[in-house]
Amino acid sequence: MIADRTLALSDASAVTMSALAALLEARTGQRIAPNRAWRIDTALKPIAVERGAASIDELVAGVRDGSNIALADRIVDALLNQETSFFRDGGAIESAAEAITAVSNGTPRIWCAGCSTGQEPLSLSIALTERGTAHELVATDVSGLAINRARAGRYSQFEIQRGLPIRRMLRWFDQDGSDWIAQPELVRRITWRRSNLVLDAPPAGGLDGIFCRNVLFYLAPDLRPRVLDTIARALRPGGLLMLGAGETVLGQSSRFAPSKRFRGLYELSPNG
CATH class of the missing domain: 3.40.50.150 (Vaccinia Virus protein VP39)
Structure with a gap:
């Protein structure tokens, strides 16, 4: 069962951690800082489950030879810190x-x-x-x-409310269901x-x-x-x-x- 196979996802080996760090730095120049290491499980678990991998080790083994570029792209994207908000500072x-x-x-x-x-x-x-x-x-x-x-x-209700005053939200975005879409102009x-x-x-x-x-x-x-x-x-x-x-x-x-x-x-x- 998938639930059983996800139990090992928090046990990425040192070899896998090293491979992930090398992949991220080679693709983006970024490093996995010690205070970001905890994000690896959270970031990669959905991809591992989706692909039927029993562990993060197994998932990462699929990109070590450089042949699976699409999977490498997904892993790198998942590891990137995309924290942002409207009018941050x-x-x-x-x-x-x-x-x-x-x-x-x-x-x-x-x-x-x-x-x-x-x-x-x-x-x-x-x-x-x-x-x-x-x-x-x-x-x-x-x-x-x-x-x-x-x-x-397109932004969720949570994303649109982070830093964007209501006046600007209504002026520059149109509601579409639970999402808000920036006006084309x-x-x-x-x-x-x-x-x-x-x-x-x-x-x-x-x-x-x-x-x-x-x-x-x-x-x-x-x-x-x-x-x-x-x-x-x-x-x-x-x-x-x-x-x-x-x-x-x-x-x-x-x-x-x-x-x-x-x-x-x-x-x-x-x-x-």
Whole structure:
């Protein structure tokens, strides 16, 4: 019985844990931090049960030779931390929208890297549109499943209520049963793209603003300078970078310096 076969799913061997860590880092540059290890059982149990695997060891054995790319993709997607919400750190989103508008020479061009299921770029687009600011926004994530969800713009009642005021919810989303769907005019303003921040080229240079919040934290330390260098190449002089509240460029890149005009944001360093 399936119920019996799921009992061993919490007993992933050290070899399997090592294989999972190697797979995640090779595909995304991210590491499984010790405080995230508990998520492995929760994340992979549904896939193992669905495929009839008796254990996580058995599930992961199916991707070790590199032949089952589809299964490897599903495992990596399940291991990624896609925690996000609308207007997360709302004051910071509003301030960044105002700052990027101020430094742009016309229509702000913005990149949201690691956009997860789309709440951040949608929040930013709402903030800019309500200011009357036309903009070009590219949103990328390493997860194809996350990008597909973001492109669809469909969110559950729980997701829509996280950080989104009722006024904005009713203005920018339409109810469909128990879900809420972002209005087409909002979704179309954003170019959604699957992209690996570590391996792939960024959007074309000359960007006025780049959001890379709560992404560096999960990357292997030796990859962070490389990613920051990629971001620096994409940002135009005078453009602004926003990291997560617990992230910094200090000790990781000389390409950026704290902005003297806009608190909490970074600019290209004149000495970088």
